[in-house]
Amino acid sequence: MSEKSVGQQMFDKLSYKKKNIYEEASSEKIKAIFDYSKGYMKYLDDSKTEREAVCAAIELAKQKGYTEYKIGDKISVGDKKYLNHHDKSLVLFSVGDNDIERDGIRILAAHVDSPRLDLKQVPMYEDAGMAFLKTHYYGGVKKYQWTAIPLALHGVMVKADGEAVEVKIGEEEGDPIFYINDLLPHLGQKQSAETLGNAISGETLNILIGGLPYDDKEVSDKIKLTALSLLNEKYGVTEEDFLSAELSLVPAYKARDIGFDRALVAAYGHDDKVCSYPAVTALLDNPDTKRTVMVVLADKEEIGSVGITGMQCEVFMDVIDEISASLGKNSRVVRNNSKCLSADVTACYDPNFPDVYEKRNSAMISCGTTMSKYTGARGKSSTNDASAEFVGYIRKLFADNGVIWQTAELGKVDAGGGGTVAMYIANHNIETVDLGVPVISMHAPYEVVSKADVYSTYEAFVAFVK
Numbered sequence: 153m154s155e156k157s158v159g160q161q162m163f164d165k166l167s168y169k170k171k172n173i174y175e176e177a178s179s180e181k182i183k184a185i186f187d188y189s190k191g192y193m194k195y196l197d198d199s200k201t202e203r204e205a206v207c208a209a210i211e212l213a214k215q216k217g218y219t220e221y222k223i224g225d226k227i228s229v230g231d232k233k234y235l236n237h238h239d240k241s242l243v244l245f246s247v248g249d250n251d252i253e254r255d256g257i258r259i260l261a262a263h264v265d266s267p268r269l270d271l272k273q274v275p276m277y278e279d280a281g282m283a284f285l286k287t288h289y290y291g292g293v294k295k296y297q298w299t300a301i302p303l304a305l306h307g308v309m310v311k312a313d314g315e316a317v318e319v320k321i322g323e324e325e326g327d328p329i330f331y332i333n334d335l336l337p338h339l340g341q342k343q344s345a346e347t348l349g350n351a352i353s354g355e356t357l358n359i360l361i362g363g364l365p366y367d368d369k370e371v372s373d374k375i376k377l378t379a380l381s382l383l384n385e386k387y388g389v390t391e392e393d394f395l396s397a398e399l400s401l402v403p404a405y406k407a408r409d410i411g412f413d414r415a416l417v418a419a420y421g422h423d424d425k426v427c428s429y430p431a432v433t434a435l436l437d438n439p440d441t442k443r444t445v446m447v448v449l450a451d452k453e454e455i456g457s458v459g460i461t462g463m464q465c466e467v468f469m470d471v472i473d474e475i476s477a478s479l480g481k482n483s484r485v486v487r488n489n490s491k492c493l494s495a496d497v498t499a500c501y502d503p504n505f506p507d508v509y510e511k512r513n514s515a516m517i518s519c520g521t522t523m524s525k526y527t528g529a530r531g532k533s534s535t536n537d538a539s540a541e542f543v544g545y546i547r548k549l550f551a552d553n554g555v556i557w558q559t560a561e562l563g564k565v566d567a568g569g570g571g572t573v574a575m576y577i578a579n580h581n582i583e584t585v586d587l588g589v590p591v592i593s594m595h596a597p598y599e600v601v602s603k604a605d606v607y608s609t610y611e612a613f614v615a616f617v618k
Contacts, residue, residue: 170519170558173604185607192606193407195429196419200402201306202451205264205425206242209432209449210234213244216436223470227478235471241461243471244435245446252444253481256489258617259446261573262428263453266421267291267595269357269401275394278376285359291454292595295352299334301597307399309389317387322404329404331360359401403597415603422599426606427495427588434613445617453573463573469580492584493616494574498522499562500590508567515560515590518602521609522560524586529569536574538585553615556608
């Protein structure tokens with residue numbers, strides 16, 4: 153092999169090039185990547201709604217000795233606690249013996265809600281020999297992607313007496329699934345002439361739930377009654393109990409390996425469980441008792457981080473205040489010296505759709521966890537634009553810990569855009585930058601990630617919290 157020229161050596165030294173993790177990794181590292189993905193894929197299958205994701209994370213935390221915390225409880229050095237906030241968001245924290253006024257708190261903030269179809273409050277009706285449920289889509293979806301695929305029903309119904317009943321149908325072998333009808337191509341000429349955004353309307357995303365008439369000639373809606381009677385038999389609910397229910401339709405798919413080499417994972421809900429799982433496991437796997445670390449799993453990110461379980465709620469700031477007060481520290485000083493990674497996904501460059509990406513500044517598959525200095529849209533609107541100093545700090549941290557990572561924007565300028573929870577955390581005077589896994593087919597019922605990028609994100613979070 154010929155020796156490199158002086159110019160080539162200089163170019164290699166001064167230029168920047170992304171690294172493919174699989175090309176850089178040893179066989180032992182690739183085994184670690186694949187082994188880690190098994191736990192992640194189980195978490196995905198157990199966490200199709202925000203309630204289930206919170207429950208699964210709590211179970212992982214309990215296995216590591218974490219105990220429940222409620223606002224107002226006394227907090228001491230060495231505590232490992234979780235705050236279950238209305239079963240839909242979660243704060244995990246471990247209290248180190250370092251001075252938190254000097255060192256602040258290391259925060260990993262992700263979200264556990266994903267695009268889906270929610271049932272309306274009066275959803276059930278019968279028409280033309282079939283029974284249906286009306287839905288209202290949640291988050292940014294391409295509506296046509298949700299027709300003619302197997303769906304599962306997840307959620308909770310609260311009965312008139314206050315009893316909460318958990319519902320999950322469509323996941324187990326032998327369960328029935330649910331379905332949204334689509335128009336056959338033979339009669340779909342007009343539909344096919346519509347834009348993708350208009351071909352399927354929100355009011356046609358109706359869930360097919362049955363076709364068996366109840367055996368009573370006096371009943372008008374016989375098929376609806378069959379469905380209601382089966383729900384009543386299994387869960388003890390009536391149609392009125394839909395008024396106080398949170399029921400969602402999610403894809404009935406399991407997480408699966410992709411390709412001959414199994415290097416990629418297809419699943420529903422990568423956005424943002426692909427960041428929440430590494431955040432939780434990075435904290436739980438961290439034996440260091442010196443630094444105070446917090447993981448926030450928020451709800452409602454897909455619709456603006458609003459409400460009592462969204463990141464704009466003050467609850468996670470309340471926990472910081474309570475930790476500070478219990479340790480005799482000033483929470484404003486603690487926040488000023490805290491640092492946060494907003495753990496959220498970004499768009500992965502897809503060579504099938506190159507027109508919307510600016511390739512130099514796009515995330516590439518298997519090239520590591522991805523920092524987005526800013527997100528937003530057009531002129532960086534609705535974004536946290538992290539400082540050069542903080543990006544430099546993270547850059548050195550990753551270099552010191554051997555983390556392979558990359559940077560990216562969310563597509564071309566003016567091509568679209570999106571936001572994360574970062575700006576809401578930064579509003580509390582906490583240095584924040586977005587970091588997460590690049591995703592292909594984001595917000596589709598079945599998304600794609602690289603196992604290498606998931607593990608790289610875990611490594612990045614471990615380096616950040618230790």
